[in-house]
Amino acid sequence: MFIVWGKKPVYRRLGYVAHFCPICRGPKPFEIRRVGSAGHLYYVSFGSGELVGYERTCQECGTALQAEPADHAAIAQRLAPLPELIRATFPQLEQVFAARLALEEQVRFNPAALSADDRQALIRGPFLLMSAKVDQRFARTHMDIGIGLAIAGAIALTLFGPGLVHLIAPSTDGGNLALSCLAVGLAAIVWQAVASRPRFVRRAVLPVLARALRPLKPTQHELEAIVAELGQLKHKMAKRIDVAELQAQLGPRAGA
Numbered sequence: 001m002f003i004v005w006g007k008k009p010v011y012r013r014l015g016y017v018a019h020f021c022p023i024c025r026g027p028k029p030f031e032i033r034r035v036g037s038a039g040h041l042y043y044v045s046f047g048s049g050e051l052v053g054y055e056r057t058c059q060e061c062g063t064a065l066q067a068e069p070a071d072h073a074a075i076a077q078r079l080a081p082l083p084e085l086i087r088a089t090f091p092q093l094e095q096v097f098a099a100r101l102a103l104e105e106q107v108r109f110n111p112a113a114l115s116a117d118d119r120q121a122l123i124r125g126p127f128l129l130m131s132a133k134v135d136q137r138f139a140r141t142h143m144d145i146g147i148g149l150a151i152a153g154a155i156a157l158t159l160f161g162p163g164l165v166h167l168i169a170p171s172t173d174g175g176n177l178a179l180s181c182l183a184v185g186l187a188a189i190v191w192q193a194v195a196s197r198p199r200f201v202r203r204a205v206l207p208v209l210a211r212a213l214r215p216l217k218p219t220q221h222e223l224e225a226i227v228a229e230l231g232q233l234k235h236k237m238a239k240r241i242d243v244a245e246l247q248a249q250l251g252p253r254a255g256a
């Protein structure tokens with residue numbers, strides 16, 4: 001019998017803070033969590049584990065970013081309206097992010113006046129952020145709904161497939177049939193495991209990129225240039241980004 005053990009991340013919610021969200025492009029409420037690394041046995045862990053760091057998740061777009069509790073005057077225990085949360089947890093937010101907030105104001109109201117350098121940096125930022133998430137995700141095999149269903153299907157097929165076929169066609173060789181069912185089940189798991197990476201990019205990366213880039217209305221040329229740049233720098237995400245699909249998610253007004 002397999003003994004499954006090792007280390008796994010353990011998250012503990014600390015409360016809520018206000019901070020700048022580079023995807024929403026403004027101050028937003030975040031949930032802040034302590035991230036620990038704890039030993040587990042069959043994925044059951046005890047305690048909060050050794051401190052790895054802190055993570056803040058934007059309550060508007062769901063993006064998780066690295067957090068620094070020292071940035072905050074306090075951590076609120078409940079999710080208050082944003083101005084109240086800023087006053088309680090990050091009263092210096094406007095001063096700390098003054099330059100960035102001025103730039104974001106320009107993105108919203110006068111994007112044509114942005115300098116070429118600022119524009120390029122504003123487009124590149126969300127790509128670099130999401131590239132780090134893709135690397136993190138691809139570093140391990142993650143179970144997603146497709147893989148889970150394939151495993152459940154493979155088990156059901158192996159358990160019940162031979163019996164069912166035998167009922168319909170009693171003369172079939174039972175041994176070969178069980179092996180065939182097992183092979184089909186395993187092939188389905190491999191197929192879903194291979195498909196899970198493009199699926200992750202399509203469902204979890206492109207919508208976030210589209211949300212962050214939409215106010216900038218990037219052209220197809222600008223998107224292709226950043227994807228090519230990431231490709232040269234050997235970012236794994238570069239091979240997975242479909243610029244046409246990203247443009248479709250950006251909406252009809254973008255890419256003109």
Ligand SMILES: [Zn+2]
Pocket residue numbers: 021022023024025028058059060061062063
């Ligand atoms: Zn956000």
